[in-house]
Every structure is written in C-alpha cells, then in structure tokens.
Amino acid sequence: MSATRSTRRAEFLAGCRDEAPLQLGVVPFGMLYGIGALAAGMPAWLAQLASAVVFAGAAQLVIVQMLTAAAGALPIGLTASLLNLRHVLYSASVADYVRHLPRRWRLLLAYLLTDEAYAVAILRYQTTSAAATKDDTTSDARDLRHWYFLGCGFTLWATWQLSTAAGLLFGATIPAEWDIDFAVPLTFIALLTLLLRERAGQAAALVAALGALAFATLPYKLGLVAAILLGLLAGVWAARFARDGK
Amino acid sequence: MSTAALIGLLVAVGLVTFLYRYAMIGLFASRNLPGWLHALCRHIAPASFAALTASALFVHGGEVAIDLAAPKPWAALVAALVAWRTRSVLATIGTGMAALYLLKFLL
Numbered sequence: 001m002s003a004t005r006s007t008r009r010a011e012f013l014a015g016c017r018d019e020a021p022l023q024l025g026v027v028p029f030g031m032l033y034g035i036g037a038l039a040a041g042m043p044a045w046l047a048q049l050a051s052a053v054v055f056a057g058a059a060q061l062v063i064v065q066m067l068t069a070a071a072g073a074l075p076i077g078l079t080a081s082l083l084n085l086r087h088v089l090y091s092a093s094v095a096d097y098v099r100h101l102p103r104r105w106r107l108l109l110a111y112l113l114t115d116e117a118y119a120v121a122i123l124r125y126q127t128t129s130a131a132a133t134k135d136d137t138t139s140d141a142r143d144l145r146h147w148y149f150l151g152c153g154f155t156l157w158a159t160w161q162l163s164t165a166a167g168l169l170f171g172a173t174i175p176a177e178w179d180i181d182f183a184v185p186l187t188f189i190a191l192l193t194l195l196l197r198e199r200a201g202q203a204a205a206l207v208a209a210l211g212a213l214a215f216a217t218l219p220y221k222l223g224l225v226a227a228i229l230l231g232l233l234a235g236v237w238a239a240r241f242a243r244d245g246k
Numbered sequence: 247m248s249t250a251a252l253i254g255l256l257v258a259v260g261l262v263t264f265l266y267r268y269a270m271i272g273l274f275a276s277r278n279l280p281g282w283l284h285a286l287c288r289h290i291a292p293a294s295f296a297a298l299t300a301s302a303l304f305v306h307g308g309e310v311a312i313d314l315a316a317p318k319p320w321a322a323l324v325a326a327l328v329a330w331r332t333r334s335v336l337a338t339i340g341t342g343m344a345a346l347y348l349l350k351f352l353l
Contacts, residue, residue, distance in 0.1 A: 032339075046252060052257050054260045062294060067247065069298075069301060074250075076255060076257055076259075084263045084266055085283075086287040087263060088266045088283070089283070089285075089287055090267070091266065092297070106271045109271065110264065110271050111267065153318040165248065179343075179346060182321070183339050183342075185298065186325050186339045186343065187301040187338075187339060188296075189299055189326050190325070192299070193326065194333060201288065201289055206303055207293075208300075209299065212300040212301040213304055213305065216304075217309070227293075227297040228294050228297050231289065232286055233290070235292070236282070236289065239285060
C-alpha cells in the first residue's frame, strides 16, 4: 500500500516536472490576460474568477478583446464557445486512457484538460508501456498514469491563476494612455503567423478578416461571428480543393 | 455590459467549455468523431484571431475606418513582420508596442 502511495506521488511529481518548462510560455499570456481584462473594464475579482471558471487562455483573451470592442454577450459567448470546440478532440483523444477511472477523477481531469496539459499528458500515455492495463482485473490498481495527468493539469492551473493575479496587480498600475490593450491584437498577430502554415488556414484567416470588415455594421458585433463562420467555410473548402487538385 | 451580464456570460462559457472537455470522457461512449469536426477545429483559431485583429485595426464604433494616418495599423504591420521573422510572441508584442509609441510620438 505504501509502495502504491509513493508511486502515486512519484507519478504526480513527474507530471509537474514535465509540465514545468511549458510554464515559461504560459506566464506572459496569463499576465497579458489580467492586464487586458482590467483595460477592458472587467472588475479584478471577476477576471480572476474567469481564469478558474473558463480556464482557457485563448478564449479568455478573445473575450477581453471583444469586451474592448463593446461586443454583446451573445457574439462573445458564441465566439468563445467555437474557439474552445477543439477540447472535444482532446477529450476523445484521452478517453480510452481514463474511462476506467471513477467519475470524480474523470470530472477533475476533464476540468484540467487544457492545450498544454493535454500535450504533455498524452505523450506520457502514448509512450509509456500500457502493460499494466493488459489485465482487466488489476488494471485500475496498477495504471497510475492519471496521477501524472493530474500533475500536468495542476501545474498549469496554478500557473494560470498566479499569472492572472500578477497581471491584475501589474495592470492596475498602468495608465490608460499607454494603450496596453493593443497587446491583445498583437498577440493574435503573433499566434496567426505560427498557425498559418497551410493554404487552407490562410484562406480561412483571410476570408474571416475581410468578413469582419464587410459585416462591421451588424449590431452587437455579430458580424465577427458571421466572419469567423465564413472563414471556416473557406478553410474547409480550400482544404477540399487542395486535396482534389493533387 | 453590466457586471451581472458578464458573470452570466463567463459562467455560460465556462460550462460549455467544461462540457466539451468532459464530453468524450464522461458523456458519450463513441470515440470516433466525424472527420469534418477535425477539419473545422483546424481553422477555428486562425479565423477567430484574424477576424478580431482586422476588427481591432479597422473597425471603430461599428464603422469601417481605414485611416492611413492612424498609428495602430502600421504598428501592427511592424509586429507582423517581426512575428514572421522571429516566430516569437514576446518579441512581437514588444516591438508592436514600441512601434505604436514611436508612431504616436511622430504622427
């Protein structure tokens, strides 16, 4: 029993350790979100709470940017929900590894299933031996990789909360005339250049950008939702066109 | 937006996001997601970021305003060049903000 307990702790700590290097990339986003949320007029306590409730960096930055643009609740909710849709793919990807766990574990791991935690945890599941899971009667007791997953998720969660708090503290000292909210679209530009490696993605981005201007007059910034949907269609169509053309 | 509406929005987005994350782990037995969902998810982030950036640069108060004397589009262009050359998010934000301050000073 004590051997199992120390193995659990070892798995958890290994998850924390392997997740740690990614925190260098997470901290600036968390701080930027905190700073941007204040600039967009969010109360600090609510901005901090959102980091726990939503717990999705890109979506939180999108919410901040749309609040800055005075968008309505419906367009913001639709855009953020669309942006987070990829988590269904992560959920499907880890499902086979965690479905034997009790529900409280699955609820907890689902809550912690972010881009960065997924990236590290799935690697562990795919590269370590699944020998322990071969025997169905003892698999639950011997496969302790969910403790590793928990270590990854917990590390990212803690970093996200703390960097949000740091951004809120720091942001409160920045005067409004410094245009610090401009850092959010600059972040989107940086992420775009990282994401746009293929033609179909470029088509999606271009059409969405043009659509944002074409539908600018729609109320509550609903034009942004229309532009993103149109961009998605363009991306899917361009991917099909490229495939058929080869 | 009122604080109450904002709370409602954030709770709704948080709930939807949690349901996405829990969907295939706890709600549905099927693990085989349709191909179109994979295809769609590839393009959601680029389309969203592009639309929001275009809107931040060229839409003001529900009107399209392409103003070549405004500093932000030019600062964004500098940032885009830096992003393309360095592929660094921090360098992009740093030079973009520096370019904005310089242009506001000059223009």
